[in-house]
Every structure is written in structure tokens, then in C-alpha cells.
Amino acid sequence: MAIVLGPNQFGKAEVRLVHVDRSTPVHRITDLNISSALRGDFADAHLTGDNAHILTTDAQKNTAYAFAREGVGEIEEFALRLGRHFTGSFDWVTGAQVEIEQYGWDRIQVDGAGHDHAFSRAGSERRTTVVTVDGDDAHVVSGLAGLVVLKSTGSEFWGFAQDRYTTLAETDDRILATEVTARWRLVGVEHDYGKLFTSIRTILLETFASVHSLALQQTLYKMGEDVLTACPEVAEIRMSMPNKHHFLVDLAPYGLDNPNMVFYAADRPYGKIEGTVLRDDAPDAGPAWQTIPGFC
């Protein structure tokens, strides 16, 4: 029996970077959370403590800031620039994964117009990307997280399996609420990433709203199907959608009825509904999903 080193990677996690585009008096800000990780031959560092192959996590962080001096652009393009730089720097760095979350900022409205240089944070939603460079190949998984949605009717849940522990009442009218995390894997790396993001986000929202839901699973599948139908560049989409339960409050002790009006919004536990929707001829994912947590 021998003990050997298995898969490993190392990098700087959650580098917070804000870029201000001052090229016109109407400033634009790009607010990012960047994590990089390198893959390759780092056996010596693990086995003997010889760090000759280590491109420090500190240098990885510095590279992100230095590259931002030239501008950031779409997060996918910035991640590709970083990943290709790392893998091009040393023979023994054969792969890199760069994950970026982008926080949205809205212009503050003053007298009905967006202010030039004052902003308010756009809620909890983030645009995301994970770029994996593997030798000469690159894989892009774009996405969003923290998109909280609710519909106050148009959702039923009944006909489920029964066992001795099943107590849930069937319903033909419930609140359906979730916080969408979606990641879509793209074919190739040359895309209009900003436009694609806007289109996919719109489809996810419109389908959530318009599907008469018999289960969150059904809504999830239809959201994915509509994205794949509209966007040929998307090979697959994975979604994680917690079922944020809203329980009808019993107002009878106070002598009141409750015709689907007053709810208790539970924050836990929550149902955890996850799924992948893909083309049956989707190109192989390679390492595109490697180490991305939270998806089945």
C-alpha cells in the first residue's frame, strides 16, 4: 500500500476588486469577487515543501488587480484573460479555474435622471462565471445567483406519494417562491456575453412567471428548456432552486378566516430542488464543472 497525492489546486479566493471607468464624466463601476486556482505539477510543494513551482496566491491576487488597470469588460473575458495568463506563464501550470461574481449597482436617480457617479447596490443578485482553462482548451460556465422570485398564485402541489410520514396537505393554490442559482455551460468561448446574460435572465424570469406550476421541479425544467430552445450556444443549464415555503397562518383562534392571504415565510428548512437540462447531443463538458459546488 502506498499513499499518494491526489487532485489538488491552489489559489486566492474572493479577491474583491472594484474598477471605475472614468473615460467619460458618466462613470461606470464594475464590482467583482474573484477566485483563482491553479492546477498542474505541484507535487514537490506537497511532498517535500519545495515551492519552486508555486505561483503564490498573493501573486494571483496581484495579477487580477494589475490586469484590471487595462479595464475589465465582461466577466467571462476577464476570467479567460487571467486563466490563459496563468497557464501560459509556467510549463508546470497546466490548468486554471477562475471564478468571478459580479455585484450589480444602479445609478441613483436624482430629479428623474441617473446620477453620473453615485450608485446604490442592486440587491443580493450576482452575475457569475467559472472559466476553466485546461491546456489549450477553455470552458465557460456563466450564470446568476441570488435571484429571488415569488408568485402569489398559479402554483399547485398534489398527487405526491403517500407513506406513513406524509402529512403535507395537497393544494391547488399556493405561493411559489425560490432563490434561483443557475449556471449555463456555453459551447465555445466567443460570445456576446453581456447580451446573452440579459436574454437568459429574462427567459428565466418570464418562464417562472408564466408557467402554471404543478411542482417546482416542473418549473425548473421548463425554465431550462426555454433557455436551451432560445439559445443555441448553451449546451446545458444547471439550476438550484430552494423551495421557500410560505405557510398559511391559522387565524381561526382569533375568530378569523384566512382565504390565502396571511402567510408565515419560513427561512428553514427549505426544499432543495436541483436539476440539469441539456441537449442530448451536448459536447462533452470536460472539466468545466470540476470543483463547482452546489449542483447535482
Ligand SMILES: O=c1[nH]c(=O)c2[nH]c(=O)[nH]c2[nH]1
Ligand atoms: O414543488 C414542490 N416539490 C417538492 O418536491 C415538494 N416537497 C414538498 O414538501 N413540497 C414540494 N413542492
